[in-house]
Amino acid sequence: MANPTDQITLDPAAKKAALRMFTYGLYAIGVAHGEDRNMFTANWLTQVSFEPPLVSISVENDGHSIGLLRESGVFAISVFSTDQREQAGALGKRWKLRPDKIGDVRNRPGVTGCPVLEDAPGVVECRVIDQMAAGDSTVFLAEVIHAEVQGDAQPLTMQEAGFRHAG
Amino acid sequence: MANPTDQITLDPAAKKAALRMFTYGLYAIGVAHGEDRNMFTANWLTQVSFEPPLVSISVENDGHSIGLLRESGVFAISVFSTDQREQAGALGKRWKLRPDKIGDVRNRPGVTGCPVLEDAPGVVECRVIDQMAAGDSTVFLAEVIHAEVQGDAQPLTMQEAGFRHAG
Numbered sequence: 001m002a003n004p005t006d007q008i009t010l011d012p013a014a015k016k017a018a019l020r021m022f023t024y025g026l027y028a029i030g031v032a033h034g035e036d037r038n039m040f041t042a043n044w045l046t047q048v049s050f051e052p053p054l055v056s057i058s059v060e061n062d063g064h065s066i067g068l069l070r071e072s073g074v075f076a077i078s079v080f081s082t083d084q085r086e087q088a089g090a091l092g093k094r095w096k097l098r099p100d101k102i103g104d105v106r107n108r109p110g111v112t113g114c115p116v117l118e119d120a121p122g123v124v125e126c127r128v129i130d131q132m133a134a135g136d137s138t139v140f141l142a143e144v145i146h147a148e149v150q151g152d153a154q155p156l157t158m159q160e161a162g163f164r165h166a167g
Numbered sequence: 168m169a170n171p172t173d174q175i176t177l178d179p180a181a182k183k184a185a186l187r188m189f190t191y192g193l194y195a196i197g198v199a200h201g202e203d204r205n206m207f208t209a210n211w212l213t214q215v216s217f218e219p220p221l222v223s224i225s226v227e228n229d230g231h232s233i234g235l236l237r238e239s240g241v242f243a244i245s246v247f248s249t250d251q252r253e254q255a256g257a258l259g260k261r262w263k264l265r266p267d268k269i270g271d272v273r274n275r276p277g278v279t280g281c282p283v284l285e286d287a288p289g290v291v292e293c294r295v296i297d298q299m300a301a302g303d304s305t306v307f308l309a310e311v312i313h314a315e316v317q318g319d320a321q322p323l324t325m326q327e328a329g330f331r332h333a334g
Binding site: 008009010011015017018019021022023024025026027043045046047048049051053054055056058074111112121122123124125127130132133134135136137139141144145146147148149155157158166167 | 172175176177178181182184185186188189190191192193194210211212213214215216217218219220221222223225241246278279288289290291292294297299300301302303304306308311312313314315316322324325333334
């Protein structure tokens with residue numbers, strides 16, 4: 001390689017500022033295993049393949065939901081609408097501080113058994129097919145196995161919500 | 168599992184519509200190996216870890232750039248600004264139809280040797296640490312090894328650009 005990477009330096013302030021320029025949406029991720037279920041707010045999520053339709057999501061290793069996701073191998077993505085900023089905030093609280101946070105939002109079981117938001121404009125349900133360790137998190141690769149359009153509300157973006165989860 | 172996933176059906180129209188509700192930014196990805204270099208427009212990109220700072224990007228298996236990326240193990244992300252819609256369109260053309268498309272944008276070599284946009288508000292350079300096969304694409308996991316802020320222009324979003332690359 002022409003430029004050995006071990007001589008390159010990283011300025012923490014520039015790293016934080018540049019990574020915060022990335023654009024994100026906001027999604028309610030529903031997980032369930034047996035009687036245990038949870039929803040959490042995520043933004044590190046993207047489609048990654050057209051054929052077959054695949055998405056990836058990064059999930060924190062030290063949260064409550066990753067265990068449920070690993071056990072069941074399925075999860076549901078509900079796209080927050082611009083009217084659902086408050087729900088995005090509620091589901092963004094840490095489970096250990098608010099283990100009953102799912103009660104703060106109107107939800108129903110999706111076809112995978114994972115909770116989905118009643119009022120989200122779109123729902124995508126997924127089956128995990130692979131995963132990759134990624135620092136403090138794990139990137140799950142998942143196939144889209146079901147999808148529903150529930151209305152024409154506009155999707156909520158991270159910038160509109162005024163939230164920050166990058167850097 | 169309470170809900171076997173093999174009985175779940177996928178409606179292609181709902182799948183496309185729901186996946187198009189995801190929010191994306193637009194980025195110029197620079198790759199280089201030896202004298203060969205290229206830039207392409209990407210949106211399937213996200214941060215995936217705070218510590219260490221990691222990003223993931225999905226790259227098409229049948230494009231020209233994936234080979235350069237695999238050979239060098241480094242790439243550069245330039246965040247398009249709202250003024251750079253035209254450049255985002257130019258770099259979004261397929262390499263085999265326009266192999267000299269990098270000449271359509273003002274660029275310079277980054278610290279990794281990969282091309283970065285002169286006028287992008289932010290630049291993030293990365294070293295690949297892992298990868299995962301993902302259907303028609305490959306998801307690369309990469310550590311942020313260098314970052315620069317080049318101005319305070321607003322990042323361009325997929326929605327503002329009017330482009331579509333999801334569904």
